[in-house]
């Protein structure tokens with residue numbers, strides 16, 4: 665009884681090893697993008713509130729909203745935000761989206777103060793669609 669069970673287990677082990685060997689995949693292709701880091705981190709010339717908003721945007725929003733971070737731009741994960749976003753939606757709705765978030769976006773009402781959200785919107789108002 666035990667011998668039979670051992671044989672079954674050994675056979676299973678051999679089969680499992682074989683199937684592992686077959687499913688080994690080729691190594692993925694690594695694509696490197698060279699960024700000019702000095703250029704990427706250089707602060708834009710902006711008024712104080714928009715500059716503060718730019719810093720917040722880089723820290724909190726750019727990972728989803730900035731085309732630089734998007735390998736598949738323009739099919740990016742989140743819409744590109746410009747001053748047209750603010751003028752199309754209106755400042756109140758933009759503020760509300762930022763505070764509350766959505767199914768795919770975190771809300772910032774417990775992270776950013778109302779003044780900081782204002783700074784982010786001041787920054788967005790300096791971004792042209794180009």
Ligand code: HEC
Nearest residue numbers: 724725728741742743749758761762766767768769772784
């Ligand atoms: C985790 C990714 C993520 C982060 C981080 C994020 N967002 Fe979003 N945001 C989205 C997505 C996705 C949408 C599109 C709406 C949707 O699908 O829910 C969106 C929509 C918006 C919109 C509405 C745009 C429109 O045209 O309707 C605004 C405004 C916005 N985000 C601002 C911000 C700001 C400001 C921050 C940083 C404080 C931020 N988001 C951080 C993912 C993100």
